[in-house]
Amino acid sequence: MRVKIEKRLDIPRSLVILLPLVAVLIAFAISGVLIAITGANPFIAYAMMWKGAFGTTYSLSETIVRSIPLMLAGLGVGIAAYAKLWNIGGEGQIVMGAFAASGLALFYPDLPRPVLIGGMMMLGFLAGGLWAVIAALPRIYMGINEIITTMMFNFIAGFWVKYIVQGPWRDPVLVAFPFTAQFDKVAWLPKYFGTRIHLGLVVALISALIVTLLLFRSKWGFELRVIGGSLKAADYAGINVKRSLMLAMLLSGGLAGLAGMTEVTGILHRLQDGIAAGAGFSAFILVALANGNPFGIIVTGFLLGALLTGGTTAQTMGVPPQIADILQGLILFFALASTFFTRYRVWIDRSEAVSATVKSGD
C-alpha cells in the first residue's frame, strides 16, 4: 500500500469551485488561531468582520467602494498573466495613474465636466500603462526578469508622488499636510444611491467585459495566449511577440492606472501619499482565486473588498487590522496549494503486486 501521485489529464469541474473554498476556510481557521492568541474571540471577530462588510447598506456600499480599485488592478494583473508576464508593479501604476489624473483636475478645472472626467480617465490609463511598459522594456528586449523591474518602479513612483504632494503640488492652504488641494467639485466622479459608490464601479465592470472580449474574441488575445503557452511556438507562428507583450503591459498598467484615477477622483478628491494601499499585490490573490477569469476577478475583488472592510471594523474590538493582510497571504497560499489537487490525483494504492507489474511495463 502506498500513496500514489499522478498527473491528471482533465480537471473535474467540481474541484475548480470546491478547492478555493476549502483553501479560504483553512486560511480563516489559521488566522482564527492568531486572533485567539491576541486574546479576542475569533468567532466574534469574524462575526464583526461580516457585519462590518455586509451588515448594513452603508457597510455593503463601503465594501463595494473598497473593491473597485482591487477589481481594476486585478484585471490588470490578470491580462498580463495570460502572457506569463508578472506585473507586480500595480502599486506604482496606481500611483502614477492617480498623479496624472490629479494634474488635470488641479490645473484644468474649467474644462466641461465630461471632457474633464474623460480626460482624467485617459491620462490615468496612459500614465499607469506607460509606467508599466517602461518597466517591462528590459524584459521585452533583453529578457531581464520583469518582476524585479516592475517592483523597483513601485518604489520610484512612491517617492515621486511623495515629492509632488510635499513639494510642488502641496495644498497652499493646509500646508502642514502631505496632500494637494481638494479638486474642484466638477472633477469628482458621480456617486450613486446616496452612498460613496462611484462611477469607478461601472468602469471596472466595463473593463472586465472589454478584457474578456480582447482575450477570448480578438486575434491579439489569441496571440497573447499562445505567447503565454510557449514563447517559442509564438515565435514560430510569426506572432509579433514584442508588440503583443508591450500592448499587454500597456493594458495591464493602464487598468491599474484607472484604479488610481477612480480612487483620487471618486473617493479622496485630492492626491495624497499611500493611495495604492496594497491593491497592486492583492491583485494576485484575485487572479489566483478566479483562475484568471475576468468576471471571476470582479467576484473575488468584491469578496476581498469585504475582507478588508471587515478587517477595519474588527479593529474596534482590539483585533489588529493587519489580520486582513495575513488572511490575504494565507488565502493565496492555500489557494495555490489547492491547485495541486486539480493538477494531480492523489490516491492510495492497495495492490502492491499489480502496481509493481505496471511499473515494470512502464
Add this chain to the structure above:
Amino acid sequence: MFSALLHTMVTAGTPIVFAALGELITERVGILNLGLEGVMLIGSIAGFATASQFSNHWIGLVAAIIAGALTGLFFALLCVGFKVDQVVAGIALTTFGIGFSAFIGKPWLGKPMSVPFEDIRLPLLADIPVIGEPLFNQDALVYISYLLVPIIWYFIYRTRPGLHLRSVGENPRAADTMGINVTRMRYVYTMIGCSIAAIGGAYLTMAFVPTWFEEITVGRGWIAVSLVIFSGWNPLVVIGGAYLFGGLDAATLYIQAVGTDVPPHFLGMAPYILTILALLFAARKRQGGLGPASLTIPYDSEGR
C-alpha cells in the same frame, strides 16, 4: 569622514549581504524565492521581539534563524511539495510577511531595541590604517557575515555536498539518477537559505536601525534578489554588490546631513534605480548566464 562613511557602508550593506546569500543558496538548488522581503520581515520581528523579551540579542538571533527556517519549510512545502508556481508563491509570502510581521510587531511599534548588537573592536585588525577601523570596529553580526561569504563560497564550489547542491539546481534528473534525494535537498536548502535571509532582517531591527516599524525592510529583499542575478550566483560578488548599495545609503545619509537643495525623495529613489541599472549591466555582460537551469521548475520524479 571617509572612515565614518565606510563604516556606514558596511553596516547598511550587511542586511543585503545576508539576504542575498540566503537567496543564492535557495536559487542554487532550483527554488526562486521572491518572498525574500517577507522572510526578512519575519526575521526582523522575530529577532526584535524575542531579544526584547529576554533582554538578550543572541536569543533574538536564534529566534530569527528558527523563524526563517520555519518560513522556509512552509515555502518549500508549497513549491516542492505542492509544486506551486514559485513566482506567485513568492508574492504571497511577501504579502503574508508584511501582514504577519505588522501583526506580531504591534506592541513593539517604534520602541527602541533595548539590547542592540554593539560594536566590538577587534585588536590588531582594527589597527590597520584607513580601513581597519571601519571594517573591524563593527558588531558581531557583521563579523559573522564576513565569515559566511567565504564559507558559503567554499561549500558551493569545493565540497561534495556543494557539488550535489549545484547539480540539483542544474539538472535534477541527473542528480536523482545519481542517488541524490532532490526533494529533500530542496527542502533543506530552502530552509537554510531562508534562515540566513532572516538574519538579514534581524540585523535591521537589532543592530542597524535598531527599532521596529512596519515594512522596515523597504525593498531590501527585492534588491537582494536582483543582486543574486547581478552576481552571477557567486557569493564573492554578492558582498561587493551589497556594499555598493550600502555605500549609496551611507552617501544619502551624508548628503542629507550636510544639507542640499536636492529633495530627499530623489536620493531615496537611487537604490531602486541602481538595482535596475545593475540588472541591465548584468544582462549585457551575460554574467553567469541565466542562473541554475532548473530554477522555478518543480521536479517530478515520474514525469518526463
